[in-house]
Amino acid sequence: MKLSGAEIFIECLKREGVKTVFALPGGVVLKIFDMLHQQKDLEVILTRHEQGAGHMAEGYAKATGKAGVCLVTSGPGMTNVITALADAYMDSVPVVCFSGQVPTHLIGNDAFQEADNVGLSRPCTKYNFLVKDVNDLAATIKEAFYIATTGRPGPVLVDIPKDVSQNMAEFAYPNSVSIRGYNPTYDGNKWQIKQAADAIAKAKKPILYVGGGVVFSGASQELLELAEMTQIPVDMTLMGLGVFPGEHQLSLGMLGMHGTYQANMAMHYSDLVIAVGARFDDRVTGKVSEFCPHAKVIHIDIDPTSIRKNIHVDVPIVGDCKTVLRELNQILRATVNGDQKDLRKPWWDQIHQWRQAHPLTYQQEKDGPIKPQHVVKRLYELTRDRDPIVSTDVGQHQMWAAQYFKLAQPNRWLTSGGLGTMGFGFPAAMGAQAAFRDRLVLCIAGDGSVQMNMQEMATAVVSKLPVKIIILNNGFHGMVRQWQDLFYNGRYASSDLGTTPDFVKLAEAYGAVGLRANKVAMLDEVLKQALATEGPVIVDVPTYPYENCYPMIPAGGCNHEMILEDPPELKKKQSGAQKVTPEDKDTVLTA
Amino acid sequence: MEHIISVTVENKFGVLSRVAGLFSGRGFNIESLSVAPTLDPSMSQMTIVTSGDERIIEQIVKQLNKLIDVIKVVDLNETEFVSRETAIIKVHTKDADRAEALRIVDIFRANVIDSTPSTYTIEVSGDPKKIEAIINLLQPLGIKDLVRTGRVAVAREPIRQAVTQTKKVARE
Ligand SMILES: Cc1cc2nc3c(=O)[nH]c(=O)nc-3n(C[C@H](O)[C@H](O)[C@H](O)COP(=O)(O)OP(=O)(O)OC[C@H]3O[C@@H](n4cnc5c(N)ncnc54)[C@H](O)[C@@H]3O)c2cc1C
Ligand SMILES: Cc1ncc(C[n+]2csc(CCOP(=O)(O)OP(=O)(O)O)c2C)c(N)n1
Ligand SMILES: [Mg+2]
Numbered sequence: 001m002k003l004s005g006a007e008i009f010i011e012c013l014k015r016e017g018v019k020t021v022f023a024l025p026g027g028v029v030l031k032i033f034d035m036l037h038q039q040k041d042l043e044v045i046l047t048r049h050e051q052g053a054g055h056m057a058e059g060y061a062k063a064t065g066k067a068g069v070c071l072v073t074s075g076p077g078m079t080n081v082i083t084a085l086a087d088a089y090m091d092s093v094p095v096v097c098f099s100g101q102v103p104t105h106l107i108g109n110d111a112f113q114e115a116d117n118v119g120l121s122r123p124c125t126k127y128n129f130l131v132k133d134v135n136d137l138a139a140t141i142k143e144a145f146y147i148a149t150t151g152r153p154g155p156v157l158v159d160i161p162k163d164v165s166q167n168m169a170e171f172a173y174p175n176s177v178s179i180r181g182y183n184p185t186y187d188g189n190k191w192q193i194k195q196a197a198d199a200i201a202k203a204k205k206p207i208l209y210v211g212g213g214v215v216f217s218g219a220s221q222e223l224l225e226l227a228e229m230t231q232i233p234v235d236m237t238l239m240g241l242g243v244f245p246g247e248h249q250l251s252l253g254m255l256g257m258h259g260t261y262q263a264n265m266a267m268h269y270s271d272l273v274i275a276v277g278a279r280f281d282d283r284v285t286g287k288v289s290e291f292c293p294h295a296k297v298i299h300i301d302i303d304p305t306s307i308r309k310n311i312h313v314d315v316p317i318v319g320d321c322k323t324v325l326r327e328l329n330q331i332l333r334a335t336v337n338g339d340q341k342d343l344r345k346p347w348w349d350q351i352h353q354w355r356q357a358h359p360l361t362y363q364q365e366k367d368g369p370i371k372p373q374h375v376v377k378r379l380y381e382l383t384r385d386r387d388p389i390v391s392t393d394v395g396q397h398q399m400w401a402a403q404y405f406k407l408a409q410p411n412r413w414l415t416s417g418g419l420g421t422m423g424f425g426f427p428a429a430m431g432a433q434a435a436f437r438d439r440l441v442l443c444i445a446g447d448g449s450v451q452m453n454m455q456e457m458a459t460a461v462v463s464k465l466p467v468k469i470i471i472l473n474n475g476f477h478g479m480v481r482q483w484q485d486l487f488y489n490g491r492y493a494s495s496d497l498g499t500t501p502d503f504v505k506l507a508e509a510y511g512a513v514g515l516r517a518n519k520v521a522m523l524d525e526v527l528k529q530a531l532a533t534e535g536p537v538i539v540d541v542p543t544y545p546y547e548n549c550y551p552m553i554p555a556g557g558c559n560h561e562m563i564l565e566d567p568p569e570l571k572k573k574q575s576g577a578q579k580v581t582p583e584d585k586d587t588v589l590t591a
Numbered sequence: 592m593e594h595i596i597s598v599t600v601e602n603k604f605g606v607l608s609r610v611a612g613l614f615s616g617r618g619f620n621i622e623s624l625s626v627a628p629t630l631d632p633s634m635s636q637m638t639i640v641t642s643g644d645e646r647i648i649e650q651i652v653k654q655l656n657k658l659i660d661v662i663k664v665v666d667l668n669e670t671e672f673v674s675r676e677t678a679i680i681k682v683h684t685k686d687a688d689r690a691e692a693l694r695i696v697d698i699f700r701a702n703v704i705d706s707t708p709s710t711y712t713i714e715v716s717g718d719p720k721k722i723e724a725i726i727n728l729l730q731p732l733g734i735k736d737l738v739r740t741g742r743v744a745v746a747r748e749p750i751r752q753a754v755t756q757t758k759k760v761a762r763e
Contacts, residue, residue: 118605123616127659130605147659181601182659305653308646 005134005165006035009098012141014041015173018069020060020434021045022053026073027113028100028162045434045463048455050077052427054084055453057095059431062414063389065218067094067148068431074100075113078120083421085155086124090418091239092212094153096144097121101161104132117159126154134167139174146177151184152303153216184302188319188327195315196274196298197331203272203296205347206232209255209284212239212417213277213301214321215410220244222325223276229332231340233351235263237278238402242413246406252351253360256284257553258399261358261562264553266351267292268560275299277321280310281418282555290558300324358551358564360403369544370520372397372472376404376444379470382527384408388440389432391415393425393449396478399549401444423452426469430456433465440468440531447473448497457510460536468530469538474545475499482548485570486563507538516540546574593622594648595674595744598637598655599663602628606660610637613658619643619651623676623741634662638674638743667744674744677716679704680726683733684711692732699725710735 003011009032013021020043025033036044047053050072057068072081078099088095102111118130127147129140140158148156200206214223220243227234227250234244235255244251255263267273273295278284280299285291288310298315299307307316317324362373376397390405391414392398398415407413414432416424429443443450450471460467480495507514513533517526523541530537548570551562566574600606607626614621622640629636641651648666655664667674684692692711696703701715715725722739 119608122605122609122612179659181662303657305650305657308649 001171002168003171004031004035004168005137005160006032008134008137008169008171009141009160009165010035010039010042011171012138012173013069016141016145017066019043021069021071022047022056022060022431022434023071024048024050024053024073024077026075026077026100028074028102029071029077029098029160029165031162031165032071032098032100032160043434045430045459045465047427047459049453050080051083051423052430052453052456052459054081054095054097055087055421055424055427056431056434056456057097058084058088058091058093058424059391059414059428060435061088061094061153061431062215062428063411063432064435065216065411067096067145069096069098071098072100073113074102074117075115078115078117082120082124083419085121085157087416087419087421087424088155089124089126091416092153092216093155094148095155096141096148097125097155097157099157099159100165101130101159103163104161105163107161117157121157124155125157126152128157128159130159131161131164134164134169137164137169138171142174143177143179147179147182151182152213152306185304185318186302186320186323188300188317188324190327192315192317193324193327194331196300196317197328197335199272199296199298199315200230200232200274200328200332201335205266205270205294205350206230206272206274207266207270208232208234208274208276209237209267209278210234210240210243210276211237211278213279214240214243215277217277217302217321218410219277219320219322219325220410222322222329224248225329226325226332229329229336229340231344231348232274233266233348235259235267237281237284238415238417240278241402241415242407242410245408247408252355254402255559256281257286257555258403258549258551259284260360260403261551261564262351262354264551264559264562265354268558269350270295273297275301276325277301279306282310285310286553286557286559292559362547364520366520368520370517370523370541372474372541372543372547373400373404374520375470375472375523375541375543376400378523379442379444379527380405382524383440383442383531386440388412388442389414389429389436391425391429391432391441391443393443393445393452394420394422394479395446395449396474396482396547396549397444397446397449397472399479400472405444422446422449424449426450426460426467427453427456429467429469430460430463430465433467434463441466443467443469445469445471446478447471447475447503448477450503451501454506457507457512457536457538461511464535466533466535466537468533468536470527470530471503471538471540473503473540473542474547475542476545478545478547479549481546482552485546485548486552486554486567490570490573503538503540507536512536512538514538514540516542518542592644592648592668593640593642594651595667595672595742596639596641596652596655597665597667597744597746598639598661599629600626600635600637600658601660601662602633602635603660606635609658609660610639610655613654614639614641614651617650617654619647623739625741625743638741640742665746667746671747672744673747674718674742675716676719676722676740676742677714678722678726678737678739680713680715680729680734681736682711682713682729683709683735685709688732692729695725695728701725
């Protein structure tokens with residue numbers, strides 16, 4: 001039987017196990033929407049902006065480990081979704097994006113709402129396709145899902161011209177895919193794994209540096225076994241949070257620019273770095289020439305380009321974390337002997353000293369302004385036994401969330417690391433909520449970031465996605481203000497947001513619930529109320545506007561040279577500071 | 592250091608821009624790039640002349656391999672290879688210069704492939720040094736037009752086998 005391209009599209013998605021499509025219609029995709037409207041297997045969530053659709057697909061993918069799917073129209077629909085594709089590309093998120101295109105005979109003619117979708121998305125997708133013939137559609141969609149979800153995951157675009165969605169073809173879904181230029185390596189080289197095991201046996205001050213690759217690979221169990229068997233401390237990247245239990249005694253927390261003191265010191269002074277699914281990003285290495293000066297480096301990564309991109313590697317292992325760690329554990333199980341706790345004691349004594357010297361800390365006065373860290377900590381404590389999924393936007397609040405919200409499991413943490421996309425948090429949370437309707441999904445947002453995709457509140461209300469947004473409202477682009485305080489002499493160029501909008505009223509305008517916690521004493525009560533509310537909620541928490549996020553390694557600095565608190569001049573300035581209006585700000589703060 | 596990288600790719604729409612985009616997007620050098628179909632019409636062969644230190648060349652080879660439309664990458668500098676470039680040079684030739692032009696053509700074993708009373712169009716093949724040399728000699732006569740193909744290269748057989756990097760095996 002012959003099916004239209006639009007019907008083929010739907011059949012393919014069903015066979016890929018897709019349940020939800022985040023979408024916004026337009027002229028050239030109307031046939032597809034028309035067919036979607038007449039079926040029951042796929043849920044269509046209508047977003048208010050294509051960027052929202054893209055981030056929702058990302059949130060869905062990160063929470064489920066499966067590809068997230070979005071569907072947009074040609075021209076502006078496509079250009080709007082680009083930010084989300086670039087975000088997914090940087091953070092290796094499996095997303096399959098379908099875009100509409102003008103009819104094949106008009107391509108290249110500057111037709112109405114035409115854009116070169118393949119050209120636009122080339123640098124920010126893992127691969128992309130323009131389907132010119134309906135007979136190729138099914139095989140193309142199969143390849144798209146295969147490429148997005150295998151090897152190092154990433155976004156894939158399938159561009160479908162209007163006539164292709166209307167034309168008829170015999171439907172046959174291929175069972176398998178074979179692409180001669182694409183064969184990801186899953187099994188690590190045995191000899192290299194043996195080298196790694198030898199190095200681990202010899203090391204006195206080893207450290208595990210684990211990242212997003214462990215999430216994609218589903219290798220948390222193997223990681224836990226390795227760490228416990230060898231008593232090696234674990235540093236997590238921002239993208240790796242949750243792959244190792246945050247409260248585990250072997251966890252040192254996050255490393256890098258805003259990582260913990262012990263995580264960065266342990267990294268700097270280690271004699272063996274075991275990098276697992278992490279890519280030595282500059283937020284982690286700091287100054288490359290002085291990165292881990294005493295260490296040998298083992299690097300396990302499925303993407304050969306990640307290896308030796310930034311840092312010299314002694315034992316490179318191309319392969320999947322899970323497969324490689326299994327093999328490594330097997331060797332170590334047979335060779336590790338003696339009590340590892342005893343063996344590692346001097347190293348752990350040193351780490352405990354670091355931990356005690358500079359733990360994460362903040363000062364919350366009973367009647368003083370609410371400290372943002374306190375909000376995250378309380379939120380964590382109030383929700384930990386509900387195993388929530390947590391998303392963040394980008395900025396200081398993101399870093400505090402990373403420091404204080406300790407996750408026990410992977411796929412619970414949705415954040416934009418590589419691109420650092422403000423506006424990611426809320427739609428990503430909605431995507432996760434769409435996948436898990438009954439779970440608690442929290443979005444820890446900044447007052448700046450959340451406004452970048454606020455329109456999706458309409459989607460949350462209409463599509464019943466009861467995300468709880470907690471806005472750490474400091475009235476600033478806080479992260480920018482922090483840099484201005486530290487490196488630009490306190491001149492707040494375009495970082496002051498004022499106090500608009502009223503987020504409570506804004507929530508209400510959308511038909512959601514808005515709550516506010518002004519005082520420390522009412523924080524718990526308000527948070528509990530939000531958690532007990534059925535639909536989407538915004539909790540607006542005005543926080544101390546001048547709080548800075550520490551530790552901090554200045555860009556390009558060395559990992560063992562952290563700024564741990566406000567420099568004295570800054571403290572003095574802030575002790576007298578009120579949140580001030582833009583006009584008199586300079587006079588007050590630089591006085 | 593200069594490297595010649597031989598890349599076998601799918602003979603598909605858009606592949607050239609993927610390769611070119613990789614080089615421009617990551618700030619890698621391209622000195623020349625030539626591309627044409629192979630005996631198997633489903634594949635094309637690219638020869639890319641690039642430069643960089645060891646780390647950069649390693650990244651270039653890995654990044655090329657990572658492209659889904661790339662089937663095979665060989666860094667020819669890891670082996671012995673022969674390379675050729677062709678240039679077509681149109682020179683003005685006043686009466687007095689015509690004999691001189693032909694002499695130069697002769698020395699370089701080049702060919703005259705077109706001629707008018709006032710011009711010769713000369714085709715020459717060889718390594719880049721040879722091409723530079725003939726250009727230098729023809730310049731005083733007055734070069735009207737010059738096109739060069741960029742280099743193509745192939746590993747020498749069978750002195751030593753090229754160290755290929757196929758995607759089927761782990762590369763580390
Ligand atoms: C404001 C801000 C501040 C930041 N501060 C910090 C900070 O303090 N600390 C920090 O760590 N980050 C920080 N980041 C994030 C940082 O920019 C990077 O995104 C992050 O460090 C990268 O994490 P990752 O190394 O785990 O790599 P990811 O981007 O998660 O990459 C995963 C790696 O694993 C590999 N991989 C994928 N699948 C597999 C598999 N199956 N098997 C093996 N390997 C696989 C991939 O090839 C890749 O190399 C910050 C970001 C922002 C926006
Ligand atoms: C789309 C986008 N534009 C600009 C930036 C640069 N930027 C990084 S953090 C930040 C401020 C974020 O402010 P807010 O969301 O209020 O978070 P806070 O730092 O105050 O917690 C800005 C502007 C960015 N990351 N993303
Ligand atoms: Mg803010």
